Amino acid sequence: MNQGDTGTLHYGIASTASGRMLSTADGRSIEFLARVRATLDDRTRGRGSFEYAVPFTTETTTASNAPGTETLSVDGTRLVDGVWYGQIVGSTTNKKNAFPEPGAAVYTVLSGSFDRVP
Numbered sequence: 001m002n003q004g005d006t007g008t009l010h011y012g013i014a015s016t017a018s019g020r021m022l023s024t025a026d027g028r029s030i031e032f033l034a035r036v037r038a039t040l041d042d043r044t045r046g047r048g049s050f051e052y053a054v055p056f057t058t059e060t061t062t063a064s065n066a067p068g069t070e071t072l073s074v075d076g077t078r079l080v081d082g083v084w085y086g087q088i089v090g091s092t093t094n095k096k097n098a099f100p101e102p103g104a105a106v107y108t109v110l111s112g113s114f115d116r117v118p
Contacts, residue, residue, distance in 0.1 A: 007042030
């Protein structure tokens with residue numbers, strides 16, 4: 001958001017998500033599809049939400065902007081056996097009337113470690 005903006009963007013998982021975890025020679029690969037809700041709470045513009053279906057992965061994800069003129073990629077990190085640290089990434093395209101940048105290619109990064117892994 002710009003310096004003069006008065007709003008706050010909140011992001012969260014909008015529903016239960018499921019996917020798969022596969023053992024590989026260099027860690028565990030994770031993939032799942034989740035509904036993510038982006039909510040703008042602004043004193044002058046009001047409040048509004050959009051939901052997006054976002055594919056998450058420990059591999060590489062790619063998204064393009066609405067006109068298809070720009071593409072971004074972001075890499076995840078597989079879970080390391082025993083340490084259970086990983087980086088899960090997701091990407092999508094903003095809705096055409098979304099704040100702060102309509103139609104932009106956007107990504108998210110979830111980093112951390114698991115207490116237990118089956």
